[in-house]
Amino acid sequence: MSLPKFNPLKSINGWVLFFTGLNKDLDNNDIYDLVAEHGKIISCKRILDVKSGKFTGKALITMEQKVQCSSIIEQLNNQNIFGSTIKVGFAFMEPPPKENLYDY
Amino acid sequence: MEEEFYLRFQCVRKKKNRDKKTYVSDTLSIEVTGDGLVTYKNSSKYKLSEEVKLSVNLTPIVLEEIVAMVDESNIFLESDSYWPEPDEFGSWEIEIVRYNEHISFLTKIFTYSGEFKKTKDPEGVAVLYYLVKNLESFIHSLLNSHQKRIPFGRK
Numbered sequence: 068m069s070l071p072k073f074n075p076l077k078s079i080n081g082w083v084l085f086f087t088g089l090n091k092d093l094d095n096n097d098i099y100d101l102v103a104e105h106g107k108i109i110s111c112k113r114i115l116d117v118k119s120g121k122f123t124g125k126a127l128i129t130m131e132q133k134v135q136c137s138s139i140i141e142q143l144n145n146q147n148i149f150g151s152t153i154k155v156g157f158a159f160m161e162p163p164p165k166e167n168l169y170d171y
Numbered sequence: 172m173e174e175e176f177y178l179r180f181q182c183v184r185k186k187k188n189r190d191k192k193t194y195v196s197d198t199l200s201i202e203v204t205g206d207g208l209v210t211y212k213n214s215s216k217y218k219l220s221e222e223v224k225l226s227v228n229l230t231p232i233v234l235e236e237i238v239a240m241v242d243e244s245n246i247f248l249e250s251d252s253y254w255p256e257p258d259e260f261g262s263w264e265i266e267i268v269r270y271n272e273h274i275s276f277l278t279k280i281f282t283y284s285g286e287f288k289k290t291k292d293p294e295g296v297a298v299l300y301y302l303v304k305n306l307e308s309f310i311h312s313l314l315n316s317h318q319k320r321i322p323f324g325r326k
Contacts, residue, residue, distance in 0.1 A: 078316060129316060159229065
């Protein structure tokens, strides 16, 4: 089953990737090491739960170039890392084209 | 679409003028549509700024996580009848559409967890409170990574 196609959108500091399903014991340095071989990382942020303060398994990473992001997605999407399968993808996309309301 | 989704959260804060009779109100709103469009609006003039409007289109992988956040909180099992009503300081309003079901709640503002322990339905209000706080922090981190410039000199 193929996902609907979209054009990824460039952010102000680079290209943003979104990770889900990560192991909950991971630290910022571990996520940094997963991705460091593909290129320069501009920022790496984990998303924490408000009630408990613990890691939820989601993370946002900004890279410098689009080619580095697509190589990360090829290598790490749906792989088993530290005991759990993760998903990787671009986070932001261009607005979808509006259907013309006046086409008969 | 088979699985519809729409979410809107609105927080209205009121302040009294020097007359002590008239009010000035600010609104903060977060809206998420099924296509992935997220908009954040804040009309409080913090540091004399204009009204803030930020929006971005999310990909399906991120939208699934927001929908999962709403589903896991079990907010569709709660009801509004025993919750406190909006008071002089403001109101919280939330509206969610999911699987052809529509929900809307209206209560007062809760700023910390001790406030809802005194109400008649503390467990129900806790569900709403933690859902709102988790959504706010997630959407803030998404919008900041998209539109906030890293200061020069930081690693």
